[in-house]
Amino acid sequence: MRISEFRIHPVAIADGPLRSSYGRHAPYALRSVVELKTDDGLTGISETYGGDGPAAALEAARSYVMGSDPYQLTSLWMSLAQRAEQDRKGGDRSQTYLVPGENPLDVHARTFAAIEVACLDIIGKAMGRPICDIVGGAARREPPFSAYLFYKHGGGGGLGADVREDEYGECLDAQSMVRQAKQMIAKYGFKEIKLKGGVLDPAEEIDTIRALREEFGAAFPLRIDPNCAWSVETSVEIGRALKDELSDGGYLEDPTASLDGMAEVRRRLLAEGNDTPLASNVATTAFEHLAPARRMDAVQIVLSDPHYWGGIRNQQHLSKFCEALGLGLSMHSNNHLGVSMMIMAHASAACPHLTYACDTHYPWQTDVDEVVLGGRVPIVDGCVRIGNKPGLGVELDYDQLARGEERYAKLPYRKRDDEAEMRKHVDPNWKRVLPRW
Ligand code: GKR
Numbered sequence: 079m080r081i082s083e084f085r086i087h088p089v090a091i092a093d094g095p096l097r098s099s100y101g102r103h104a105p106y107a108l109r110s111v112v113e114l115k116t117d118d119g120l121t122g123i124s125e126t127y128g129g130d131g132p133a134a135a136l137e138a139a140r141s142y143v144m145g146s147d148p149y150q151l152t153s154l155w156m157s158l159a160q161r162a163e164q165d166r167k168g169g170d171r172s173q174t175y176l177v178p179g180e181n182p183l184d185v186h187a188r189t190f191a192a193i194e195v196a197c198l199d200i201i202g203k204a205m206g207r208p209i210c211d212i213v214g215g216a217a218r219r220e221p222p223f224s225a226y227l228f229y230k231h232g233g234g235g236g237l238g239a240d241v242r243e244d245e246y247g248e249c250l251d252a253q254s255m256v257r258q259a260k261q262m263i264a265k266y267g268f269k270e271i272k273l274k275g276g277v278l279d280p281a282e283e284i285d286t287i288r289a290l291r292e293e294f295g296a297a298f299p300l301r302i303d304p305n306c307a308w309s310v311e312t313s314v315e316i317g318r319a320l321k322d323e324l325s326d327g328g329y330l331e332d333p334t335a336s337l338d339g340m341a342e343v344r345r346r347l348l349a350e351g352n353d354t355p356l357a358s359n360v361a362t363t364a365f366e367h368l369a370p371a372r373r374m375d376a377v378q379i380v381l382s383d384p385h386y387w388g389g390i391r392n393q394q395h396l397s398k399f400c401e402a403l404g405l406g407l408s409m410h411s412n413n414h415l416g417v418s419m420m421i422m423a424h425a426s427a428a429c430p431h432l433t434y435a436c437d438t439h440y441p442w443q444t445d446v447d448e449v450v451l452g453g454r455v456p457i458v459d460g461c462v463r464i465g466n467k468p469g470l471g472v473e474l475d476y477d478q479l480a481r482g483e484e485r486y487a488k489l490p491y492r493k494r495d496d497e498a499e500m501r502k503h504v505d506p507n508w509k510r511v512l513p514r515w
Pocket residue numbers: 096097098099100177178274303305359410411412413437
């Protein structure tokens with residue numbers, strides 16, 4: 079079996095004005111849908127980051143992919159990693175200053191992941207088995223996800239005649255965040271809650287976490303993620319203030335920048351008898367970060383992501399590393415469609431060691447943009463069920479895909495720029511400053 083066609087479909091999907099320390103989301107998020115076809119008539123699909131950069135990186139891998147055997151993933155990895163090694167000029171592989179999907183030092187892992195998943199989809203179809211069975215079987219067939227709450231302005235995303243309904247309304251304080259959480263939990267049944275912080279004054283974010291705890295009780299573990307917006311001092315103060323709320327299965331995610339900063343927050347909290355674990359998808363983004371993170375005790379929970387850790391099998395390796403190093407494992411997310419939802423579900427299903435419900439932005443997208451045939455992937459009781467369908471278990475709806483491509487073609491931007499959105503709508507002088515507080 080050989081790969082005879084490689085298609086990259088750039089799509090735009092409506093997204094509300096969500097806030098984070100990066101700024102404000104644009105009216106459309108960008109994704110790439112990948113299709114591989116084989117000479118014996120199978121099609122494998124995948125989804126990854128969007129815009130010009132990721133599409134160009136995929137395009138640059140074309141010569142390695144075309145004519146190759148989809149089972150030979152190791153040699154594909156070696157080719158892409160070797161090329162990356164040649165390009166590598168040192169530098170920061172963290173996500174402190176770049177949004178996920180944009181660090182040039184990750185490009186081989188992201189590109190490989192997109193192709194690996196499409197190949198696994200092909201292999202699954204050839205074998206008549208779901209991907210998680212192809213990679214060794216599921217540790218769980220219904221991996222859990224968390225309610226991912228965002229402060230946001232009013233608006234549901236989209237532009238002009240394509241403007242979308244605002245399902246959750248404006249949320250810029252504790253009470254509206256409780257409303258958002260209730261709404262999302264009623265709809266999807268999530269059992270863990272993540273708040274994207276780093277947006278309002280820390281005192282207001284503390285109030286929000288407390289209001290969530292008051293509403294949902296200790297049965298719903300809480301986590302807050304300001305994407306490095308806080309200094310070490312502020313992180314310690316917030317860790318202290320939220321000691322009770324973030325215990326019982328919660329965590330403090332990327333309060334401050336760098337492994338050094340995280341390690342200092344950890345040392346100071348521990349010295350006060352506070353062992354709230356620190357999680358990271360910013361300081362730990364690659365295997366080479368694990369040993370220093372452990373040695374320094376800077377990160378206790380790694381937030382994986384098959385999209386940039388190098389795919390589903392690397393996610394399994396990561397699970398093993400984390401288990402051996404005594405680290406917890408959960409999953410990071412960015413805006414995505416149903417193909418990625420299934421990638422994340424198979425990846426988390428196939429990890430023996432996974433200690434928290436995974437993140438997903440899926441509630442922030444709607445069926446209007448969904449490219450999966452038959453509509454959105456269901457989330458029931460907070461979980462995505464892996465059925466018996468072969469491969470990823472989803473197929474593309476080509477009409478919907480074409481609509482996504484049309485939306486993309488009309489857009490003036492080709493890259494996520496949350497700072498530009500802040501300057502346009504909130505403050506003409508806004509800049510991402512770390513730490514802000
Ligand atoms: O969607 O604004 C966002 C998030 O801030 C996202 O970009 C982060 O990568 O969800 C992510 C995180 O956990 O850091």
